[in-house]
Amino acid sequence: MGDQGRGFLRRCRCGELVRMGTSKTAKNPGRLFHSCSNGSDESRWYHTFKWTDECMVEEIEDLKLKMNNVEEDSMALQKNVNACESEIESLQMETCVCEVVVEKEMQECKMELRSLKNMVGCAVVMILIYMFMF
Template sequence: MGDRGFPTRCRCGETVKMGTSRTAKNPGRLFHSCPNGSAEDRWFHTFKWTDECMVEEIEDLKLQMNNLEEDSRSLQKSYNACESVVGTLQMENRVCEAVVENEMQECKIELRSLKNMIGCVLVLLLVYMFMF
């Protein structure tokens, strides 16, 4: 696509200028050309009709637009998939939090029971020591 659209530089390195045709064949038709070019060496220096440049630009922009729309649809699908995964992970996280909370409650109950047992054993030891 390097030669498509509006030219900005000639092969010779010169900046391309826009002009208006004054020929009988193309009166008033806009063109882009190298200031160093002439009718004889047009094959080397840049010359392109502006209307042709515009058609190429529009065609290229339409292609880019189609690609952007396709990319946008693809990104939307990826985003929706990510949202679904996030939703699933949030549910799993809530389940895990509930399980952990339940296990913590069970551990607290077991810890209280152990404390009570240790207290009973200490009381029994003290009673045993004072009795004998």
């Protein structure tokens, strides 16, 4: 038996495509197998020969491992998404606070500007009065 890989092998070590066949032996009648067409009883140690049910078990075991990895990666990704959503919410709150602060400062600047306009207006009026009086 060639133990060159797990699951369903596509090619033999010799490069030949692996084919599926049905056993006609008394020991394994009707049992499916995968083998290289170049293989014979004498050279079977080199060429691929695997029972299909064993291939299927290996495929399922490998798929279980892959699914576990996918689930772990999915959970890690979900944690990252949750962290990003939390960060976005935090930034949105900070933005709102900044907008309020900026709006308040703009109102204060507008009030100071009005005060300055009033003061300049008063100074101009006082200068004009002073000029006309003297």
